Amino acid sequence: MTKIRPITDLRNTKEMSNLCRETSEPIYITSNGKEDMVIMSVEAYERDKMLLDVYRKIGEAEQHLQDGVDTIDADEVFSKLREKYDY
Numbered sequence: 001m002t003k004i005r006p007i008t009d010l011r012n013t014k015e016m017s018n019l020c021r022e023t024s025e026p027i028y029i030t031s032n033g034k035e036d037m038v039i040m041s042v043e044a045y046e047r048d049k050m051l052l053d054v055y056r057k058i059g060e061a062e063q064h065l066q067d068g069v070d071t072i073d074a075d076e077v078f079s080k081l082r083e084k085y086d087y
Contacts, residue, residue, distance in 0.1 A: 003027040007036060020044070 003019065007029050010016060020027060020041040029037045040048075065071070081087070 005029055007031045010039075 003023055003025065005016070005019075005027055010029065016027070016039065020039060021043070024041060024044050024047075026038045026040045026044065028035055029039060
């Protein structure tokens with residue numbers, strides 16, 4: 001559930017820090033009734049950053065396919081990895 005808090009709530013840093021960790025979601029901060037900023041726990045930030053990186057890589061891979069870049073069959077890739085790492 002989306003959390004929205006007024007900017008004055010930032011005065012109570014301990015409570016806001018706990019809320020960030022408890023929800024694991026961004027908390028939207030408003031100023032004068034308008035969206036002003038977003039705060040989140042480090043864990044939520046790192047998770048979102050990792051997901052964005054995965055989505056970026058998927059987008060690049062899809063673009064390579066559309067551009068006709070040569071690909072390697074998955075079985076061949078895993079076979080080469082097993083050879084390389086004696087697995």
